[in-house]
Amino acid sequence: MRYLERPSPLSKITDLLSQIRPIEDVLTIPTWDAAGFVAARDVVMPHDYPPRPRAAYDGYAVNSAETPGEFVVVGSILVGQYREARVGRGEAYYVTVGAFLPEGADAVVPEEAARREGDRISVSRKYNAYDNVDPPGAYAPKGAVLVKKGQVLTVFDVVALLDVGVTKVRAYRRPKIAIFSTGDELIKPPIDPDEAAELVLRGKVIESTGSLVEWYIRNYMPYVEIADRRVMGDDNEALKKAVEEALQKVDAVIVTGGAGPSEIDHFYKLGFAGIRGFRMKPGRPTSVAVVNGKVVFGLSGYPISALHGTIRIVEPVMRKMANVVAGPGNGWVYATLAADVTGELAQFVRAKAEYKDGEIVATPLRTKHHSFTDPDASGVLLIPPGGAKRGDKVLMLLYRDPRDMGRWFA
């Protein structure tokens, strides 16, 4: 399979996907290290959070039934303090945001709304149960699904899970990949910049294709672990040995360079059966072979062509191997609002994003608290002061992949 006379359509990759073995190993990962991993089970709340009523404002914890009225401040509970305490009739505790309320209290009077003299406060209006309070389970009730199986955990998920006390998750082992950049012409930084420039003018090439592929994988495919990265020459035997050794340790190998049909190209000389050449431009010589359930990719030595091959071919194959159902997004996009968002203030609102006819349609999610715990949320909307209307375009910081991967090979 030396020449590229009949490159395959991209849709051919779907045949190959059926030969890919998804990773089955499941690990327990501390949540703070879990960004980029793929949830192997639905992540379900093991308890209510907060486990008991929690102050949502700095002020005085009271029994709402006694408002309006006068109270004696008998103590204070600061966030992070855990204290067995209760308010008796006519008593209040000073609490700070996030503190658990003492027994008997069900509302918080904001500090600036109470008139205090010495250890006495006067509250001039009626408060209701749970005013300025997060009731038990308000952030997430026991049994709630926080992350769905197959979702790639993002930094937002990590924050949300830690917030409600979910400190470990069951995740698939990430497939390991090796990236071998090949070419006798390659020089590898760091070297003296002036010397490097001189070498480029004499025909050498500063290695950057592997760097670009690595950058894309780190940013858009964090569910893949880059286990090895080398810059090598064009020696076919050395490459063959390196690839075969790598396949003992990793799940996939990318070879950049040597993808063409020339005498010095080496990818075809590796002799792997697979698909060689796709109907794409640039990156026509992009190749892929399945070897005992593992995968070897051949990418162009040109950065832009290699990146195209990574996106079109490497990414869908590795998503399959990594068990990805919903990839990570990152980036600012303009989304079309599916509902009005009212309010005078500049707002930051979680939303569900859906792809519809080439637009990201964002449905704001109604959450009164500060957490992110909603597996349907896929980003945060930046709403200008004064609010925004249904149909308006607003900026959205996405943390799930906005792309319609279902149409990937169309």
Added chain:
Amino acid sequence: MRYLERPSPLSKITDLLSQIRPIEDVLTIPTWDAAGFVAARDVVMPHDYPPRPRAAYDGYAVNSAETPGEFVVVGSILVGQYREARVGRGEAYYVTVGAFLPEGADAVVPEEAARREGDRISVSRKYNAYDNVDPPGAYAPKGAVLVKKGQVLTVFDVVALLDVGVTKVRAYRRPKIAIFSTGDELIKPPIDPDEAAELVLRGKVIESTGSLVEWYIRNYMPYVEIADRRVMGDDNEALKKAVEEALQKVDAVIVTGGAGPSEIDHFYKLGFAGIRGFRMKPGRPTSVAVVNGKVVFGLSGYPISALHGTIRIVEPVMRKMANVVAGPGNGWVYATLAADVTGELAQFVRAKAEYKDGEIVATPLRTKHHSFTDPDASGVLLIPPGGAKRGDKVLMLLYRDPRDMGRWFA
């Protein structure tokens, strides 16, 4: 300035921007380390690249005037080899993609289009000058502007510059920032996950706000160097000392937590003059102060609120300080095509992106080569097989910020 009775509108930040001292120090950075830095000068091509005609295809370098015809293959020049060579009448050199052509040759006959027997080839059709060849300066001619002053260098710029032999750039020193997460309630990973979960149920909080802010800065504000990151308690004196010491070494300090008006909040106790409280939700207590041209930010202790404050307040201030004119983008967006892109193959096409009425409008750039050297390019379009029409929505991988920052405070 303890209470937050009259938070400022976001537009108030523009007053403060006038007090910010932009960084003036300019450094020379090797290009391979330059991603995230802001260009302090236009980056201008010091030479033509390629410096001489270069093969764009594997095959035989010939004098096009002699085609069709028969040639003797007198040698080979592989990519990366620099060789004083010339073709005489009836002679050809075997060349691989990227190799500089020998003197006297001006076209490449693709390997598979020539009939070879022994050291002789037969070329059956006419080739023109520069067929399958990149002429001198084709990637970038001497004097071309590759990156504009004020643009944040992205990984794409790095690849483009290295490709054409620009191995160092003049860039502004990046402003340094320290991130201090405060709160007696904070626990800092790594610790035993089960113990951490238990502590959360007793009111403790696993530090994640600082992590989220750091993540945003690393991904969306790489022009800022994170020089210090700490988790501290609520001790006001210790914090004051830490902030004052930090301001000797860094250009800005972020304090997360303690931003409210309660007795245990400490940001207002630092006593810096500035803007305290903004008309935004969440993150109302977000504060900012200018201290001798340096900046101290107070952010909420809640992750989502701190992130909102980072985007609304920290980012514009640091952009000003870092001399950013065009920020880095990253992420997949749907863009509206401003012109047809024809072709049967699946394509990957550089484009200029502009914001228009809440849409990203992408104008494909006509470049026949594989480089990215165009300061107007801001991303790469993924064109489906068969092409796409003007007005179609297509996926675009952006590397410049898609946001209309001119309307940031509207």
